[in-house]
Amino acid sequence: MPRTLSDDEVRAAVPMRDAVEAVRHAFTELAAGHFTQPERLVFGGGRVLVMTAHHEPSGSAVVKTLSVRLDRTPAILGTVVWTGDGAPLVADATAVTTLRTGAVTGVATDLLAPADAGNLALLGSGAQAADQLRAIAAVRTLRAVTIHSRTAGNARKLAATLGDEFPAVSFRVAETVEDALADAEIVNCATSSGTPLFTLSALPEQVHVNAIGSFRPSMRELPAELLATASVVVVDQVEAALAEAGEIIQALEDGHLDQAELVELGTALREPPKVSGRTVFKSVGVAAQDWAIARSLAASVE
Template sequence: MPRTLGDDEVRAAVPMRDAVKAVRDAFTELAAGHFTQPERLVFGDGAVLVMTAHHAPSGTAVVKTLSVRLDRDPAILGTVVMAGTATPLVADATAVTTLRTGAVTGVATDLLAPAGAGRLALLGSGAQAADQVRAVATVRELREVAIHSRTTANARALAKRLGEEFPAVSFRVAESVEDALADAEIVNCATSSETPLFALSALPENVHVNAIGSFRPSMRELPTELLATASIVVVDQLGAALEEAGEVIKAVEDGVLDRDAIVELGAVLPSPPAVSGRTVFKSVGVAAQDWAIARSLAAHEE
């Protein structure tokens, strides 16, 4: 029987820098058609999720089963199982999910944020938050991080923990969203909000925004006006975004965002676009990301 790899084992085997590379490669392969990736199964209005992907070149497949309760810490519990390797692999889904979600933010930030961007605003202080910072720090030289959360005590604890991990970076707790965003060059949204976290007017004119928190049509972190006016809107996968990303669904339904103008991450990785103004990356998470981390874990275990 395979053992289940826990959080410490997952992170020891796949540091964030390796995770970013693995996820970047997986999205390139996804765009090339190397994955069979059905839409994820959703039960109980998102209380249970099942995600699967098969990678044809290697003959390997991953299945992730999650229990999601937003009033629980951690909100996500479950397992990731990889088949087709020499030894079947089972890993803690919380560790894999936060790592791969951070990693895709790193990929998108590297693609869309200005090369010298070093000021990050982090909205949210839950289980996903730390890996959001770690991922950006992997692809950009961070100087300042402003954290805003509806629970100030959590924001302070996170700032202290990350400050010890990144002593060269200045961390502070912002008392308001507007304060956090005032001079941000990169914004990471990692909340379960059902209403936009900020008004468009609160954003600087030149900023890259990552949004990874919402995964249901009823959830929205970003204002519709941002998606309507951004110079580019990139998603992990168009079909998944149109089914699950509340802010994308609303912007398309309102007629302010043309679905044909939405760009998939894998499609632009080979030829990075010239970017300016405000740019957006919206992720709901796809199974190819889980495969990327699980494949890295399996290679480490062999």
């Protein structure tokens, strides 16, 4: 019989630092061509998602099925099924998804943000936000975090929760996005917005921006001007970004960005790009990330 792991069991088995390293390894394997990873299946206008990946060297595979309702708490419900040498493993998809999405942000931030960057602006206070911060804290020594959200009450609750978890970090809530961004060295966007969250002029000249909230062509968190002027735009996978990342799709259609300028994360890990000024990481999520967390879970219960 397969072993089934709850949200709490997933988090106990794979601490964020381990998740970051697991996802880093998965992207180097992806760049090496060691995965068969079909494009994500999308049903019901994005309300049902199915993702799968097969790691050829190990013969292991993962399948994740999600129900996504942005008007529901939690917004993501589903299962992750891991198949390897032993018995199959089933895990709660909410925990796996937020953990692996946080972890890839940690990988990208470690690659693209200055080593001494410690001021974070967190835009969005939903289900993904806490693990986004935890991942960045795993790769950078944070000094101050400013949270801005459409719902100020949620932002205050998140600041209080994370303040207890990270007592050495200063937390505050900003009423405007401009205030949140003013002193940011790292910006993290985790919203379901259909329009850009800020203008280019609101960003400092030296800043790294992660955007992980939008996963449909109709969603946009980043202004086209940022994509046009950033020293590097890294995506988790070009094929996935072209199918699902609204800001990338629109910037390409409007001529603000050329597809040849997009750098895949796995490639960037093998050949780090030269970075300066503003840098961008845009993720819609790929199944190799789920494989990374599921593989770590399977190893933890052997």
